[in-house]
Amino acid sequence: EHKFWSTQPVPKHGEAILEDGPIKPNVSRDQVRQDPIPLAPGFEWAELELGDEACMKELYELLTFNYVEDDDAMFRFNYSSAFLQWALQPPGWKKQWNIGVRVAASGRLVAFISGIPVTLKIRNHVTDTVEINFMCVHKKLRNKRLAPILIKEITRRVNLEGIFQAVYTAGAFLPTPLATCRYYHRSLSPKKLVETGFSYLPPNWTMARLAKACSVPTEPTLPGLRPMTVADVPGVRALLNAFLDRHCLFTALWHSDEEVQHWLMPVDGVIWSYVVESPTTPGQIDDVVSFYNLPSSVINHPVHKTINAAYLFYYATRAGLDTPPAAELTTTPSAATGESDASAPPQSQPDDPKLKMALTKLIESALTLAKRNDFDVFNCLAMNFNHLFIDDLRFKPGDGYLKFYMYNWRCQPVDHKQVGLVML
Numbered sequence: 001e002h003k004f005w006s007t008q009p010v011p012k013h014g015e016a017i018l019e020d021g022p023i024k025p026n027v028s029r030d031q032v033r034q035d036p037i038p039l040a041p042g043f044e045w046a047e048l049e050l051g052d053e054a055c056m057k058e059l060y061e062l063l064t065f066n067y068v069e070d071d072d073a074m075f076r077f078n079y080s081s082a083f084l085q086w087a088l089q090p091p092g093w094k095k096q097w098n099i100g101v102r103v104a105a106s107g108r109l110v111a112f113i114s115g116i117p118v119t120l121k122i123r124n125h126v127t128d129t130v131e132i133n134f135m136c137v138h139k140k141l142r143n144k145r146l147a148p149i150l151i152k153e154i155t156r157r158v159n160l161e162g163i164f165q166a167v168y169t170a171g172a173f174l175p176t177p178l179a180t181c182r183y184y185h186r187s188l189s190p191k192k193l194v195e196t197g198f199s200y201l202p203p204n205w206t207m208a209r210l211a212k213a214c215s216v217p218t219e220p221t222l223p224g225l226r227p228m229t230v231a232d233v234p235g236v237r238a239l240l241n242a243f244l245d246r247h248c249l250f251t252a253l254w255h256s257d258e259e260v261q262h263w264l265m266p267v268d269g270v271i272w273s274y275v276v277e278s279p280t281t282p283g284q285i286d287d288v289v290s291f292y293n294l295p296s297s298v299i300n301h302p303v304h305k306t307i308n309a310a311y312l313f314y315y316a317t318r319a320g321l322d323t324p325p326a327a328e329l330t331t332t333p334s335a336a337t338g339e340s341d342a343s344a345p346p347q348s349q350p351d352d353p354k355l356k357m358a359l360t361k362l363i364e365s366a367l368t369l370a371k372r373n374d375f376d377v378f379n380c381l382a383m384n385f386n387h388l389f390i391d392d393l394r395f396k397p398g399d400g401y402l403k404f405y406m407y408n409w410r411c412q413p414v415d416h417k418q419v420g421l422v423m424l
Ligand code: NHW
Pocket: 001, 002, 003, 004, 005, 006, 066, 067, 068, 069, 130, 132, 133, 134, 135, 136, 137, 138, 141, 142, 143, 144, 145, 146, 147, 148, 151, 154, 155, 158, 159, 163, 164, 165, 166, 168, 169, 170, 171, 172, 174, 407, 408
């Protein structure tokens, strides 16, 4: 059925998994194909110069008109150039992993795929991987098997750097999801969302009633919340490290201050981060929350051109550190033998009321800050500890599901509540 994916080192649907690990062994650099995968005549590979403004504009336009849409083709992701600059140039980024395809004659950019390095923790394994994102083929070139060529070329260039695993997310169902997370939406501008068809007026409701139901506090409910500064980086890193350890899949990106600074320091129009510093221990961070700006173009609407959407990014709260780390939950002692049973399904965290309360206040404050920054909707996925605040803060399920995948890694599926990795 899957002409391409059936040839790749990914688990087959329904395959029994006995032990976590690579599907194909690593090879040495000289065993990796040295020359680029051939493209159809008339096309050529082109590394994109992210520092070059004209080049960024080409990428921005390719994605603006050809990237991901919802199932009914009403909305299309509209990542800004500033966002792409940030997303594609974290510490350790490589220019050979920003791969464009151009029409040889005109130089026109018609396809793209990117990778950034990330150290991933998946259950009890720590692996150097790449995060693959922003794969895009121009609408006029669809269904010509260009995507498999993009994937093979980036695989080759990643293998050349001694990396043999990748992580990626998609709305598409492919072999084989590691985890599936539903999108949830918190309406902040209900009237505009209804007018664009993003949302709907519940039967027998007036717009005034909906507006009231969607109101958020004018001031953050969490005392002491303020924008994150560089001085907060070490404290944020310590808190996030401890907090993310409650999960089965997360980035160990918090292993250098540099990475925390890149991913969490506020950038105008791109990412917002707020912290609460301990009132008693200076430099200790007790809460952190961040969200990024990913607008969607409204396709074919006479009035509204974009929906300003904030997406929940990383967060942590000291109140969560009392719940046991994932390592203490992943294997269940068998009732019969008392020995740990590797085939048992992974356990989830028990719901902790203290964590639920702290998190609800933290995210409610983020809603207020997003509203203040003119966002129409605040989105998150059913992952992490998000189930603890989703209902109370009036998030509603969306029609989209995000699937998490790994390349060349076989392992048991991860429960959505144990996913701690946020991809852009
Ligand atoms: S997910 C967003 C992907 N982009 C979009 O949806 C934008 C709009 N769509 C398009 O541009 C985030 C095209 O439709 C694309 C496919 C380019 C999606 N992932 O060229 P053909 C990411 O960027 C398979 C993987 O004819 P097309 C993550 C499909 O199943 N595979 O299709 C990217 C079929 O294979 P099969 C996908 O419509 C992760 C084949 O492509 C896919 O013209 C990439 C058909 O190709 C998807 N989202 O172009 C994997 N969508 O076997 C990275 C379709 O079923 C793996 N396909 O016949 C790791 C690499 C690094 C490893 C390093 C060790």
